[in-house]
Amino acid sequence: MNIIISNSSDKPIYEQIATQIKKIIISGEVSPGDALPSMRFLAKELRISVITTKRAYSDLERDGFIETVAGKGSFVANQNLSFIREEQLRLAEEFLQKAVDTAKNSDITCKELKDMLEILYGGEEA
Amino acid sequence: MNIIISNSSDKPIYEQIATQIKKIIISGEVSPGDALPSMRFLAKELRISVITTKRAYSDLERDGFIETVAGKGSFVANQNLSFIREEQLRLAEEFLQKAVDTAKNSDITCKELKDMLEILYGGEEA
DNA sequence: CATAGTGTATATATACTATATATACACTAT
């Protein structure tokens, strides 16, 4: 597992780590049950604090990508798709909220939004 | 022009002011060229700093709702209201599109989105 | 010009959030 962090990046370290591990997991390079580098090991390798690697791993766990056991280590989770789905739901909801805020400020009705949504969704099969 | 601010709102004061004035303009209660309450007057009335009313007015000007002339005052912009609404519609549509893209990648149905939308819209009237 | 209205610029205070940390603690396997 090859993680690279960059100081010149505008993204925080914990996010850089999490993003790279996410990609590795999604690409299938690693399998469910596989051990990840320990927080301590990764921290030492990257010369950062354990707490920062923990932050990355915690986020990954929250999003269902890995599982962590105190005293044992962190492991690639069973690709429990419903967890990942939940994350996508949250993301979608964020966008919807912004659309709603915009709409309310301009007397755009809920129905108008729903109609637009239907058109956008039905549009092209991606 | 009746502006109300609430300390218990989670929105900042300048945003509360801007939002209310936007609504008044969009609703047609005032016409292009009409004078808005002066920053100073409004500040005194609401017992807040001129700088806060200025912040609200600056935002409104940036978004094309009003025009401000130093030494004279602030006025409802000579604008095509339907154009502004169109702008807002397009903005909302952008957000919806992102929500749709996210959804489609995770088998989130159109109905799920619409249900979420309804909840978010009906939710809090800030 | 004097004046009283208007908006503007500068510098500042305060609170909140995000990021990252050190250190001490607790769990697990051998």
Added chain:
DNA sequence: ATAGTGTATATATAGTATATATACACTATG
């Protein structure tokens, strides 16, 4: 016991958002 593992607490630092006071500049009108 020991050497791994993850965790909790308290803290430091930087950045951003919000709101302000005060002094300045523009505009109309006597």
